Amino acid sequence: MEGTRLLERIRALARDPKDRKAADVETLQSSILNHLGRMLNTRQGSSVIASDYGVPDFSALCTAPNAGNIALIEKAITEVVQRYEPRLRNIAVQFSEDRDEPLKMRFTLSAELSDVQGEDNGIVFQTVLSPNGRISIRRQQTTAF
Numbered sequence: 001m002e003g004t005r006l007l008e009r010i011r012a013l014a015r016d017p018k019d020r021k022a023a024d025v026e027t028l029q030s031s032i033l034n035h036l037g038r039m040l041n042t043r044q045g046s047s048v049i050a051s052d053y054g055v056p057d058f059s060a061l062c063t064a065p066n067a068g069n070i071a072l073i074e075k076a077i078t079e080v081v082q083r084y085e086p087r088l089r090n091i092a093v094q095f096s097e098d099r100d101e102p103l104k105m106r107f108t109l110s111a112e113l114s115d116v117q118g119e120d121n122g123i124v125f126q127t128v129l130s131p132n133g134r135i136s137i138r139r140q141q142t143t144a145f
Contacts, residue, residue, distance in 0.1 A: 005031055025116055029123060032087055033139055036109075036125065039084055040077065040135040055080055058105075059133035065105055070095045073129065077107065088123070089114045096126075105129040108140070 008031055042054030055076050061069040074093045081091050088111040096106040109125040124140040 005035065025113070025120070028087065028113060028115070029139060032085065032113075032123070033125065033137065035085060036081065037135075037137050039080060040127065040137060050084075053080070053084060055135075057133050058129055058135075059131060062103065062105055062129055062131045062133070070105070073105065074107065077109065077127070081109065081111070087114050088112065103131050109137075 008027075039053070040055055044054045044056050045051055047053040058073055058076075061073060074095060077093045078091055081088060081093075091109065091111045093107050093109050096108050098104060098106045105128070107127045107129070109127055111123055113121045113123055125137050126140050127135055127137045129135050
């Protein structure tokens, strides 16, 4: 269970005290997804954890997506994930244009799971930045990384 967060481990032990082995990959991925969702929707400076936890307010950048704004958002997301999600490594964030929804900015976040060995350690998330600054994130199902 070393890949899950403390409260998740406590809850798991309360449900089944015999299950003290490492969390399976699906549980790990779910935990990371939940943490990323909370982290990417926390504005820098609003958390008692650290002043740089979370991301800047991107709502103004959504109204005028250009190469400079896109690069700023990619960099901010990459840096906060590298700093505060140690269960991921080799993190890459890339803008994905969506002509069907021009007011939303889509980004693909790809990484490797730090605690998982082998070829199946890649994970990809799709993030959508809405004009109000809210970021939704979901796991993208992939067959190969």
